[in-house]
Amino acid sequence: xxxxxxxxIEKAPAVIRRCAHCGVKxxxxxxxxxxxxxxxxxxxxxxxxxxxxxGQTWNMEVFARISPKQLDRALYDRLLSNDxxxxxxxxxxxxxxxxxxxxxxxxTLAYRIDxxxxxxxxxxxxxxxxxxxxxxxxxxxxxxxxxxxxxxxxQFEAMTASGRISSPDAADLTRARMETRCLVRxxxxxxxxPDYGW
Ligand SMILES: [Zn+2]
Numbered sequence: 001x002x003x004x005x006x007x008x009i010e011k012a013p014a015v016i017r018r019c020a021h022c023g024v025k026x027x028x029x030x031x032x033x034x035x036x037x038x039x040x041x042x043x044x045x046x047x048x049x050x051x052x053x054x055g056q057t058w059n060m061e062v063f064a065r066i067s068p069k070q071l072d073r074a075l076y077d078r079l080l081s082n083d084x085x086x087x088x089x090x091x092x093x094x095x096x097x098x099x100x101x102x103x104x105x106x107x108t109l110a111y112r113i114d115x116x117x118x119x120x121x122x123x124x125x126x127x128x129x130x131x132x133x134x135x136x137x138x139x140x141x142x143x144x145x146x147x148x149x150x151x152x153x154x155q156f157e158a159m160t161a162s163g164r165i166s167s168p169d170a171a172d173l174t175r176a177r178m179e180t181r182c183l184v185r186x187x188x189x190x191x192x193x194p195d196y197g198w
Pocket of ligand 1: 019020021022023026051052053054055056
């Protein structure tokens, strides 16, 4: 039996950087706005971030000195219209953050998992859990699976070690992180051998 789980982002991860107003390092959250500057037919594109404490803005570079011709027309339109889905994917883009020297800070990330919570005790046959997220979530798969199955860290580790929880998408489920999609297989407890009264 297959169960589907949709992960919805409620709050994006922040970046930690020095806030010019606060004078110390602070988390900055992506805003819902993209800023585009055109100069001599070249574009600079930034995603505006705000300090969580004082609201000071910081512009994260998305494209620098790029010709509009290099940009796909659909992408250009999405940038111009502050497309929320595009902004969300930029806010989760590890390469973009690495380029800006601002690694993602998971502490502010908030998400919701929609889908049936399963109880392993009542599992009679193998179950396939299909987890899907519109952006590369970056959260450990163990955390998501434990929430769905209501398992402690110790229970989860024992079940992955015995092979009752496995995934074709992740060799090591205790360490792997959620990208946009992951299939997880859960097997019911092995049946105890029949008691013949010997
Ligand atoms: Zn600040």
